Amino acid sequence: MLVDLLQNTLDGVAIGASYALLAIGFTLIFGVLRRMNLSYGPAIMLGCYAATWTHLEFQAGLLALALVAVGATVLAGAYVERLCFAPHRRGSAIAAMVGSFAIWMQLEEVATLALPRHIYPFPVLVEAAPLQFGGLFLPRDAIVSIGATLAACLLLHCLLYRSRFGIAVRAAIDNPMAASLAGINLSSVFVRVFALASAIGGVAGYLIVATHGQVTPMLGMWSTLKGLLAMMLGGLGSLPGAVIGGLALGILESHSQWFLGPQARDLVAYLLLFALLAARPAWMTRWTTTRSAS
Amino acid sequence: MAALLAVRDVVTAYGKIEALRGVSLEVQEGSITCLLGPNGAGKTTLMFTAAGILRPRSGSIQFAGKDITSRPPHAIVAAGIALVPENRLVFPNLSVQENLRAGAYQRGDGMEIEADIERLFHRFPRLRERASQNAGTLSGGEQQMLAVARALMSRPKMLLMDEPSLGLAPLVVEEIFRIITELHRDGTTIFLVEQNAHMALKVAQHFYLIEQGKVTFSGDPGSLAEDEVISRAYLGSARQ
Numbered sequence: 001m002l003v004d005l006l007q008n009t010l011d012g013v014a015i016g017a018s019y020a021l022l023a024i025g026f027t028l029i030f031g032v033l034r035r036m037n038l039s040y041g042p043a044i045m046l047g048c049y050a051a052t053w054t055h056l057e058f059q060a061g062l063l064a065l066a067l068v069a070v071g072a073t074v075l076a077g078a079y080v081e082r083l084c085f086a087p088h089r090r091g092s093a094i095a096a097m098v099g100s101f102a103i104w105m106q107l108e109e110v111a112t113l114a115l116p117r118h119i120y121p122f123p124v125l126v127e128a129a130p131l132q133f134g135g136l137f138l139p140r141d142a143i144v145s146i147g148a149t150l151a152a153c154l155l156l157h158c159l160l161y162r163s164r165f166g167i168a169v170r171a172a173i174d175n176p177m178a179a180s181l182a183g184i185n186l187s188s189v190f191v192r193v194f195a196l197a198s199a200i201g202g203v204a205g206y207l208i209v210a211t212h213g214q215v216t217p218m219l220g221m222w223s224t225l226k227g228l229l230a231m232m233l234g235g236l237g238s239l240p241g242a243v244i245g246g247l248a249l250g251i252l253e254s255h256s257q258w259f260l261g262p263q264a265r266d267l268v269a270y271l272l273l274f275a276l277l278a279a280r281p282a283w284m285t286r287w288t289t290t291r292s293a294s
Numbered sequence: 295m296a297a298l299l300a301v302r303d304v305v306t307a308y309g310k311i312e313a314l315r316g317v318s319l320e321v322q323e324g325s326i327t328c329l330l331g332p333n334g335a336g337k338t339t340l341m342f343t344a345a346g347i348l349r350p351r352s353g354s355i356q357f358a359g360k361d362i363t364s365r366p367p368h369a370i371v372a373a374g375i376a377l378v379p380e381n382r383l384v385f386p387n388l389s390v391q392e393n394l395r396a397g398a399y400q401r402g403d404g405m406e407i408e409a410d411i412e413r414l415f416h417r418f419p420r421l422r423e424r425a426s427q428n429a430g431t432l433s434g435g436e437q438q439m440l441a442v443a444r445a446l447m448s449r450p451k452m453l454l455m456d457e458p459s460l461g462l463a464p465l466v467v468e469e470i471f472r473i474i475t476e477l478h479r480d481g482t483t484i485f486l487v488e489q490n491a492h493m494a495l496k497v498a499q500h501f502y503l504i505e506q507g508k509v510t511f512s513g514d515p516g517s518l519a520e521d522e523v524i525s526r527a528y529l530g531s532a533r534q
Contacts, residue, residue: 183371
């Protein structure tokens with residue numbers, strides 16, 4: 001029984017690491033630009049489709065595919081940023097969000113036109129057998145996922161807390177107007193944060209498809225749902241919250257599937273979010289309201 | 295002597311409401327110039343227009359001979375103007391030091407930035423005590439000093455100050471105005487918006503009165519009886 005619990009938790013952390021990366025991407029864009037990017041998942045899908053195409057055409061190695069996935073996601077993200085978010089800098093947040101929703105569909109169409117099948121194989125990260133210790137199984141690609149997520153979080157922390165760019169980003173999160181009065185070019189910061197979020201999303205997408213060994217057209221929708229859910233579970237707008245939310249979602253799903261079957265997996269997660277919001281509506285705004293300067 | 299800042303016929307509106315209805319004024323280099331007026335007269339709107347936060351519908355703003363009308367805020371900072379905004383607007387989740395570094399964002403000279411931070415800590419010892427504390431934990435007076443110090447980090451030719459005494463205790467207000475005098479003595483041009491007309495007139499070389507979006511008086515502190523200035527600054531003149 002204990003072994004089952006531990007195994008589920010371990011599996012949950014493995015998938016939760018990717019959820020955490022997705023949530024971090026959403027949170028960066030929401031926290032800095034104060035906009036919800038609904039094309040985030042589809043850009044990741046496009047990135048993974050580009051990597052899949054590269055694999056089919058060139059049989060490229062894992063590292064090359066990772067670079068293609070990240071690079072293509074960043075390009076798709078730049079397209080979304082220029083089209084949906086840059087024009088509405090001073091304007092309506094809703095307009096930007098709805099625009100990104102429209103481009104979601106466009107990006108998915110482009111991807112499925114290029115690669116029309118329902119499923120494509122993707123090279124698995126590590127072929128070897130899972131590690132075993134004390135009755136627990138740890139798949140090797142889970143180690144890669146968790147390791148990559150840790151590395152990304154460390155990199156992000158250094159970027160935010162030990163660099164000039166980080167000061168600009170955190171100042172923009174605290175008070176965008178005061179940041180521009182201090183001489184910070186908000187447009188330039190927004191573009192770079194978008195690229196960073198896209199790169200992180202590309203990594204998340206690559207880890208997910210390489211772990212599952214396949215790509216499907218549902219990747220866009222799936223990434224969006226998991227990322228948003230993880231972000232909301234962890235508290236909207238908080239980066240540590242995004243990580244915790246992602247891990248919590250993974251662990252919750254893993255245990256729900258074990259005890260209640262695969263159908264319960266998504267249901268329990270949504271029920272938890274509903275319960276959280278019903279009991280504590282302020283949960284959604286606690287990180288956004290502490291931001292206002294006195 | 296040519297004015298450092300020349301505002302000509304600036305009209306700034308919020309949608310249909312014109313907050314500035316053709317404002318013209320000048321700030322001479324090396325002076326403390328003060329803008330007084332009642333609430334809602336357009337003082338903050340003018341500061342935001344000069345700082346690039348708002349775009350005027352018409353009119354022009356020249357700084358050191360260059361046209362800065364409608365330039366974005368970071369370009370205004372690059373031109374040599376820094377605004378200390380109303381309500382200080384420090385970055386609450388950044389430390390005092392990081393707030394100062396944010397003010398120096400456009401500069402590339404690392405060693406000089408550190409030297410400037412040291413100089414500002416010397417001028418504002420309370421900030422040195424709280425260097426690693428998050429700015430949100432500072433008192434109102436300390437935040438005001440931090441906001442001024444942050445603006446000074448960009449080494450501006452002209453400092454815009456929007457109601458620096460707002461919400462501060464009288465002793466702290468005196469300290470702020472002492473600092474304003476010091477900065478002026480050290481060569482910074484200061485354009486000051488204040489509700490506290492009494493203190494402002496003690497330090498300014500020239501002042502303007504703005505009422506309902508238009509400049510209604512221009513002169514030096516002796517030229518209008520102080521009580522009339524104060525009543526027009528707080529209440530607006532009866533004729534309008």
